[in-house]
Amino acid sequence: MTNLAHKRMSAAEYLAFERASETKHQFFDGEVFAMAGGSYVHALVSNNVAAEIRSCLKGTPCQAVGSDLRVATPGGLYTYPDVTVHCGPPTFVDEQSDTLTNPRLLVEVLSPSTERYDRGRKFEQYRGIRSLTDYLIVSQGHASVDHFFRREADGAWLLMGYSGMEAQVSVDNLGIVLPLSEIYAGVDFSAAEPDPLPPLRPGATF
Template sequence: MTAVAIKMYTQEEYLELERAAEYKSEYYRGEIFAMSGASRYHNRITENLSIEIGTFLKGKSCQSFSRDMRVHIPENTLYTYPDLLIVCGKPEFQDNEFDTLLNPSVIIEVLSPSTEGYDQGKKFHLYRSLRTLAEYVLIDSQEARAEVYRKGSDGIWALASEASDIEGSIEIGHIGLMLEMSDIYAQTEDLK
């Protein structure tokens, strides 16, 4: 048996390829990983979050970006596309292309069966290298379940808010927003 060599890329090569690509890919430590498409529920939940959060932030000093805003974490080389993110204050970008954000305050991931373990584990670990990140929100796309993790003043992350049914709510404390689960999961009535 012979091992297959994995092609390694520099961050500059990744960005050049990514900016010309018709599909999105993540980058980590020299490897490029194609991102798969999202399900109907994943997309509906992301749109619902975008509407609720975007409306709440209108006229405030924070703004939200949806899944096409790339985030880079220089400390560990990750380039990724969160489902939704919030930046408070002036956005900081990697370069003059203004397509790679460096300072998100809140990151929201909608969990899919294929990404759930990664989003809850390794990706959360990598996100914690972002000095500006204050909260990490996980929304399940298969059932009404959500968790908000918050970084304390001591730098320790802890579960700050959770809901596990459609009657509940979660709080994104960094921006002072209480989100009703019924709004997050609107138009997903046949979700189990």
């Protein structure tokens, strides 16, 4: 992401700017950040995840959408997750119906330039969304998914890690199972960008 320092503005100004823009930008704390395009593998994995989740959610009140939908956090981050799931009626920041505020599941497919941000500042912002129960961080360099999920008793977030094409991600809060063989269907890992950081240790709390 590139910071457009000269574009410092309010959230309302950002939305007006973004709705007129031909390219996507994230927004946080008065600053606008240009979003770079993803690689072929990034796009393929993102589409696989969205398709598999949609298939699993058939017949439920939940819907999965891709990266064209903007999401806003209570902390003021406006961003475009790779996959967003909401359940029941969607809620938006205004009548334009293009900035969701009540996601249940968010998915980010890692890129070398965004990994620290996706695991750090962005996840910190996502944890402030009261409706959110699950966050998936999906590698594009190898078959690996980190699943963060909210523990109901105390609200802490726990981590489960999955690796290998035989593994399956169990998203109990939505009653779905996502095989890594489907998430990575058609992926040539030799053409993928390497992951700069090792996966987090399962069992961690946040």
